[in-house]
Amino acid sequence: MTTISVVLVDDHTVVRSGLKALLGTQGDIAVVGEAASGEEALEAAQRHAPDVVLMDLAMGTGMDGIEAIKRLRQSTPKQAIIVFTTYDSDADIVRAVDAGAMGYLLKDAAPEEIFAAVRGAVQGKSVMSAPVASRLFQQLRNPDEILTPREAELLSLLTQGLSNRDLGKRLFISEATVKTHLAHIYAKLGVETRAAAIATAIRREGMR
Amino acid sequence: MTTISVVLVDDHTVVRSGLKALLGTQGDIAVVGEAASGEEALEAAQRHAPDVVLMDLAMGTGMDGIEAIKRLRQSTPKQAIIVFTTYDSDADIVRAVDAGAMGYLLKDAAPEEIFAAVRGAVQGKSVMSAPVASRLFQQLRNPDEILTPREAELLSLLTQGLSNRDLGKRLFISEATVKTHLAHIYAKLGVETRAAAIATAIRREGMR
DNA sequence: AGCTGTATCAGCCAAAAGGTGGAGAGACCA
């Protein structure tokens, strides 16, 4: 059994430290490098040539996690990338997988789940937290929940706090049409009010 | 010099582990207990009687951090509570300080900052991360825009998409009172509708 | 040619939200 080398990418010192401590308890996993930003991540991945990169999506400044994943796939395509983040935003999941992530863990994952993900990743298995998997599953099963371009446009304006009247003016459509679109959006998002739709959109769909 | 005993409260195993590893490097600080929820926090604080409680505000389920702070102040008033959380939301800061928190750190704080906060807390000093301090400072300059603790609480629930009726039920107040609070919140945030208030709160205040 | 999905609009009604003005109770402080 060979040792699995890992590079950690997270702008929070505490989280890196915690991962290091947890992974350190496992004989077959060794943390060989750390990075606090997307830029550093590229550098560290080059230098340490790890088997696995564990990466947060939200980096305070500079390059974000998604961008870092894309570049890592180009510069060091053999490394398995596992996303390790706080929120299970639909948009982030899709984007991360699209960018080439092998796994998607949430920060409240149990240590065993993290170990399993790291071990699985080097074997080409993709591991994700249960809530993440269920979201992906739901999206595949329910194409009904995908917003049409027009609906997405409207939702985007909605999250800026516009009234139905304003939405109509902005999009050059009648208030009646705005209401129709809204009803569809609510149904697709699984909410009943505009307030909940805004909250859902900004948080879950990564709109801001 | 006596050793400072600390209890950690965070629903993320990784974060607890990280704090433990970091604090463990300091000879005068010892982690004596951990908790993954508000309920566990009360229990751990009773049992271990620590000098300091380091606590996240966002706990997955059950009691939230603010509520836990309030109860801790009642059950074990001598312990200093330091909030250790991800976002610097105005509303959360106000509510946490109001509930009796001694310090307010962000998770991207440097280890030295954390050590200093723990040491300061036992001496009755309140320590907060620079971004947090600047927010408070800004609020002091514009007293008209400061949300009262109750308003902050309401706004926090508002960003979850609740209706006036639901807000009333949740806070044990009438719908009339909810409307009064909302009117004040709108005025302070400089918006006219609940939709705009939510958008402003989530984006500008970093709430989620 | 028919089906499906998208985008547009209407009218009606009920529910929710917002605006205005007023008011009492308790805390805190000068």
Added chain:
DNA sequence: TGGTCTCTCCACCTTTTGGCTGATACAGCT
């Protein structure tokens, strides 16, 4: 003690939003 702040509540009224049903038009696909 008087002033200020906060939290609570009420009534009345207007505006906005949401639920429902139904309709037309166009594009793409089979």
